[in-house]
Amino acid sequence: MTLTRDDLGDAIVELNQSFFVSPIGVIEQVNTTGSEFDNLISNGVQAYAHDVSGDCHHKYAIVDHSEVGSDPLVITGSHNWSSSAENVNDENTVIVHNARVANLYHQEFRGILNALNGGGDAVQDLGVRHWTLMPNPAREQAWVQGVNATDAVTVLDAGGRQVQLDVWRQGNVAQLELGALSPGMYHVVVTAANGVVTTTRLAVQ
Structure with missing residues (x-):
């Protein structure tokens, strides 16, 4: 995808400064005239270059893939x-409001990130979340309530990499020790014994 519109680049930068939004993207033509890639990188956005012409011709954005209740x-x-696409070309845009489709696109996106930088595995099959996370935002500790004894509880950073932290289990509660984590957005991932994965965001202050 080509990203050359200043207003879109600035909007992504502004979203990235919000504590509850963590945009991540892959841009194909980073060296094209007017590319917003350097603007995103210099402002701390997790943008990755895939500058091999024709190899990554995807054009999509995924919103809230893991938040079933927020209209993924x-x-x-x-x-x-780009301005050419907006004002000159005869283009089409499709907006799909569907949690399953958003999750499938997210898996494809994670696959691209894996190929670029060896990041974490794609989030797998999306289930209905039966557990709660509190408090959120959190500082030193957070509790995942309602998990089964056979559920695996892990935490991923915004780039999809698993972070190392202590998880203490008692009954249907998992206590997450967050003291060693830097402030930012994370994903709490619960993997059931049957392979179904559910996630939610966690803001660490």
Whole structure:
């Protein structure tokens, strides 16, 4: 995907400064005239270069793939994020409001990140979350309540990499020790014995 529109680049930077939003993206043509790639990188956005022409021609955005209650969606189509696409070309844009589709696109996106930087595995099959996380935001500790004894509880950083932290289990509660984590957005991932994965965001202050 080509991203050359200043207003879109600035909007992503502004979102990245929000404590509860953590945009991550892959841009194909980072050296094209007017590319927003350097703007994103210099402002701390997790943007990755995939500058091999024709090898990564995807054009999509995924919103809230892991938050079933917040209307997960995918924005896709032929439309680059450029002025030519907006004002000159005959493009199409499709917006899909579907949690399953958003999760499938997220797996594909994680696969691309893996190929670029060896990041964490894609989130797998999306189930209905039966557990709660509190408090959120959190500082030193957080508790996952309602998990089964056979559920695996892990924490991923915004780049999809598993972080190392102590998890103490008692009954259907998992206590997460967050003191060693840097402030930012994380994902708490619960994997059931049957392989179904559910996630939610965790803001660490």
